Amino acid sequence: VAREEIRIDITTEDDASRVLEDVAEQADRVDAADPNVEVTADTSSAQADLTDLGAKADRAAADVAKVGDSSDQSRSVLANLVGNSAQDLGELGGVAGTAGVAIGQLAEYATDGNISLRGLVATAGPMLAIGVAVSFITKHMAEAKQEAEELKKLNAELAESLRAGDVEAAAEKMADGYGDLIDQAEAAGVSVQDLTRFLTTQDMTLQELLATGTATGDEMVALALNVTQAKDSFADQSGALATNVARQQEIQEALGGTAGAASDGAAATRDLTAAYDELTGRLSDDAAYLDVQDSFDDVEQAAREAFAAAAAGEGDAEQAARDHQRAVIDLKQQVADYSATVAEIPPQQATEILAMIDRGQFAAAEAALAQLERNRVAHLRLEVAYPNRPVGYPPNAPWPPTGAAASSTVVNVTMPRGMRGRDVAAALEGYSRRNGGRLARR
């Protein structure tokens, strides 16, 4: 009896920690680059894969059973099995925690079929690791997402409570919510007055409202459905609003008439001022950017005129050249102001753009500014791949096994305006290089 038979090998491999460490380092780097950066995780693809978990479990079990029936219980059969169901098993292992069972079934078959446990464990180990990595990332990124959403909700509630007392604003917001419906009604020939009457009172029935319109067919059916829904939600919202008004009146009464009214008035004024500032601030930001763009156009126009004048040998060529020079100076001033005060573009970026203007690269400068102006979204695709060919894996079999380990998590990095996309791209590419191309940019 061979001594080799009286032996059990157990191999435990960890690939998950490396993947995690990389993700954590990535998050650190992004955070260090800009504390305002928002890292969100899109786990939709991973989650979609999990929806048919039961089916995958059945399929993996069926694969095991199929091989068990086969007379050829060689290693290559196992390799095929691993190739076919590695993804299923990996997901099961990580997410459902039943990798032990699945791998146990494999082990049962493999040992009965003269396949050494050593080879089997070497093959099964990476599958478990993959499962762990996928489940971990899916789970914790989902948690992160949930936390972010909860925070957002909390902020909204906080803002809402800060705004308590501002009934007008709430009503206005409510009215905004019906903007689309008003548009739809007008398109169908129903007046805003009639729509408002239908929504806010019981004086008008749906038939009466629709009778005032001119549209027919599908358009009218859609409107009928929407206004019916809107009436219901309006009733709910008005109820909430009425409760709020009643509460405020109670507070005012408790505060004692004038004093309460005065403080209420002051609060309303503050809210109004803040809202106005916010709106004008945003408008002036937009206007400032448009001004900068206009300046670029002016420079282009001045340059064209100056060159045309010089080429034609006109008398005012010198004047045209001076106009051009002035336009360039104006442009630089505009860009500098805009960068510093409105867009909060980092000084080194602003300097680069100004240098481009100095070099006469106006189109490039405009493009760079537009690039910095918009928000950035980088999509990172994190692929969890097999590690190196395990010991004992058949030398002729393909590695990684065909169709294996296609699980991936998409990490979206959204950066505020002013950050350079290439900084993130460079970090990602470096990361990808160090990890054998496991992270692919999309």
Place this chain on the structure above:
Amino acid sequence: VARHRLHELADELAELPARATARAADRVAELAADEARRATGDGRMSGMGRRGPQLRAVAAIRTRGRSTTAEIRGVPAGAWAILQSGAVAHVIVARRGRVLSGPGMRHPVRAPVRHPGARGKRTWGRVLAQARAEVPELVADDVADIVR
């Protein structure tokens, strides 16, 4: 999840192979001792030597990079091999100056003894079967403790 927690989890997972493998190896050694007692009554292989050797399992654990391997062997291998697969009929000759004694013999003899052979009890196979059922679950539990 907080970034520092990501680092912590990565560290915990990195330590997992060594810890989980050691735990699994201990468990397999326990299983081997239990199965040996079940097969022989006292965990010793009678008919070999004076007292019969104690049947046990020893593990050699090696960590290489992110992979830890435990090589668990049944010792003495010969005794385990006979328990597992049996032995063909053979003749046992006493060494010079020694006599042969064993179960079923009324007295020690000097002459060669014909061993009738023995059927294997598949004892190590049972150890293996239990290990393959329990070990993945042990590892999965360790993973779950960390990731949970």
